[in-house]
Amino acid sequence: MAKLEVEITVNGEQHKLKVGSQERLLDTLRDELKLTGTKEGCSVGECGACTVIVDDQAVNSCLVLTAQVDGSEIITVEGLESKSGLHPLQKAFIEKQAVQCGFCTPGMLMSALALLNTNPTPTKEEIKTALEGNLCRCTGYQQIIDAVEMAAEEWGV
Amino acid sequence: MVEYQLLRAHSLEEVLEILAEKKKVQILAGGTDLLVDLHQQDPKFENIDYLLDITDVAELKGIKLGPEEGEIGALTTHAELLSSPEIKEKLPFIGAAASSIGSTQIRNRATIGGNLVNAAACADSFSPLIALGAELVLRNKGGARRVLLEDFVEWPNQTVLKDNEVLEKIVFKMPQGEYYSSYQKIGRRNAVSISRLSLTLLAEVENEAIKNVQVVSGAATPAPVPFREVNKYLTAKTFAEIDPAEAGEIAADEMVGITGERWSTPYKRPALSKLVERAVKDLLEEAGYNG
Numbered sequence: 183m184a185k186l187e188v189e190i191t192v193n194g195e196q197h198k199l200k201v202g203s204q205e206r207l208l209d210t211l212r213d214e215l216k217l218t219g220t221k222e223g224c225s226v227g228e229c230g231a232c233t234v235i236v237d238d239q240a241v242n243s244c245l246v247l248t249a250q251v252d253g254s255e256i257i258t259v260e261g262l263e264s265k266s267g268l269h270p271l272q273k274a275f276i277e278k279q280a281v282q283c284g285f286c287t288p289g290m291l292m293s294a295l296a297l298l299n300t301n302p303t304p305t306k307e308e309i310k311t312a313l314e315g316n317l318c319r320c321t322g323y324q325q326i327i328d329a330v331e332m333a334a335e336e337w338g339v
Numbered sequence: 340m341v342e343y344q345l346l347r348a349h350s351l352e353e354v355l356e357i358l359a360e361k362k363k364v365q366i367l368a369g370g371t372d373l374l375v376d377l378h379q380q381d382p383k384f385e386n387i388d389y390l391l392d393i394t395d396v397a398e399l400k401g402i403k404l405g406p407e408e409g410e411i412g413a414l415t416t417h418a419e420l421l422s423s424p425e426i427k428e429k430l431p432f433i434g435a436a437a438s439s440i441g442s443t444q445i446r447n448r449a450t451i452g453g454n455l456v457n458a459a460a461c462a463d464s465f466s467p468l469i470a471l472g473a474e475l476v477l478r479n480k481g482g483a484r485r486v487l488l489e490d491f492v493e494w495p496n497q498t499v500l501k502d503n504e505v506l507e508k509i510v511f512k513m514p515q516g517e518y519y520s521s522y523q524k525i526g527r528r529n530a531v532s533i534s535r536l537s538l539t540l541l542a543e544v545e546n547e548a549i550k551n552v553q554v555v556s557g558a559a560t561p562a563p564v565p566f567r568e569v570n571k572y573l574t575a576k577t578f579a580e581i582d583p584a585e586a587g588e589i590a591a592d593e594m595v596g597i598t599g600e601r602w603s604t605p606y607k608r609p610a611l612s613k614l615v616e617r618a619v620k621d622l623l624e625e626a627g628y629n630g
């Protein structure tokens with residue numbers, strides 16, 4: 183079956199790719215670009231482990247075909263760390279012990295980043311809404327919410 | 340394995356052209372229903388040759404609310420609906436329904452058109468739009484036809500949309516004068532169907548009386564319908580004459596009249612009755628009546 187030509191920017195880097203008709207953004211990121219920080223949990227939009235940011239919005243990369251996001255700008259968990267070190271969100275997750283097994287963490291970080299990029303001073307309710315599509319079996323969520331609150335405070339200054 | 344070739348359309352004309360020329364085409368919007376079904380190898384899709392991605396078609400997007408009439412493009416996402424200041428101000432019950440759907444990630448992709456065409460028994464966009472008396476504009480290469488939303492669904496997941504048609508937009512008359520609305524929902528999508536219900540109440544009010552009202556439920560009946568008996572009971576009554584509990588009972592009777600007694604009836608009957616009662620109480624309270 184004919185492949186489709188797609189141009190996407192991932193974490194600031196441009197990629198010209200040939201993708202299959204059934205290829206999900208999740209597959210392209212993990213298998214083609216070897217960005218394995220993004221996780222596959224449920225594959226059907228329920229768990230949020232595959233969350234990435236597409237044109238400033240958090241989406242489930244298991245429910246998007248790569249050809250659908252031709253021309254888009256994508257951020258994955260690998261895009262958080264910079265030359266100056268860990269991102270304030272990553273530091274806050276460590277500080278607040280919001281990471282246990284870590285499987286949900288990349289998705290949580292992406293949902294939190296999409297929130298803080300558009301709303302730098304969220305309320306607790308707004309944080310909960312932003313994270314409601316991300317499941318965590320380990321932490322009970324409180325540490326994660328605390329971490330996002332902390333990052334918002336630190337990032338703001 | 341379901342095999343298909345993905346096509347991308349960039350204009351409405353291109354969509355209609357492809358639908359006219361090719362057979363076995365399935366339209367792809369936000370993908371939050373379709374890509375789940377494809378991943379789960381739903382046999383319903385064994386027969387498709389093409390997936391037609393319409394997410395880049397600008398003509399299918401956007402919200403326009405005029406003084407008399409309003410329209411919502413099929414590709415409008417639930418996130419766009421719930422963050423629209425116009426919707427919040429003029430049709431808050433549509434925003435409330437949108438914000439109750441899925442999660443942030445789902446709402447960022449999922450479209451109102453996909454919700455209607457997929458037509459799950461529990462789809463949340465139906466009751467607010469049926470309350471508005473909305474019509475769907477279904478278009479093929481030859482032209483467009485309008486279908487009343489309450490006549491669109493024949494059975495869960497089965498609509499009157501033809502293979503060569505695309506849902507272009509949803510059109511409706513704007514509520515006039517003084518009006519109140521309420522959207523309520525209990526249960527999640529994946530919860531067993533017994534515990535899901537949603538309800539929209541939309542009422543035009545004049546001189547402490549109900550002039551016009553629509554009470555519509557999602558997931559109470561196989562296809563979403565207005566509760567005509569409740570509407571009749573409430574219409575032309577003054578606030579003082581209305582008994583919210585009685586309205587609830589009438590709705591519950593009407594639901595059982597449609598579905599028959601089922602194993603879920605002992606749960607759904609009182610649940611629906613309470614939802615309607617609460618919606619009517621909210622209306623009276625919001626309208627400033629404290630009997």
Ligand SMILES: Cc1cc2nc3c(=O)[nH]c(=O)nc-3n(C[C@H](O)[C@H](O)[C@H](O)COP(=O)(O)OP(=O)(O)OC[C@H]3O[C@@H](n4cnc5c(N)ncnc54)[C@H](O)[C@@H]3O)c2cc1C
Nearest residue numbers: 227368369370371372373440441449450453454462463506
């Ligand atoms: C985790 C999760 C939670 C969810 N929660 C809810 C919920 O709480 N409430 C709820 O109601 N739904 C829920 N859904 C279902 C789904 O998100 C919605 O039904 C959504 O609005 C579908 O829109 P879409 O754009 O993703 O449709 P798609 O999946 O792209 O398409 C769905 C169907 O509609 C057809 N279609 C789409 N657009 C058009 C068009 N313009 N013209 C003709 N045909 C078209 C497609 O061919 C397909 O058959 C949930 C889904 C998931 C995965």
Ligand code: FES
Nearest residue numbers: 223224225230244
């Ligand atoms: S893997 Fe995408 S939501 Fe679970």
Ligand code: FES
Nearest residue numbers: 283286318319320
């Ligand atoms: S830390 Fe284990 S799932 Fe969240």
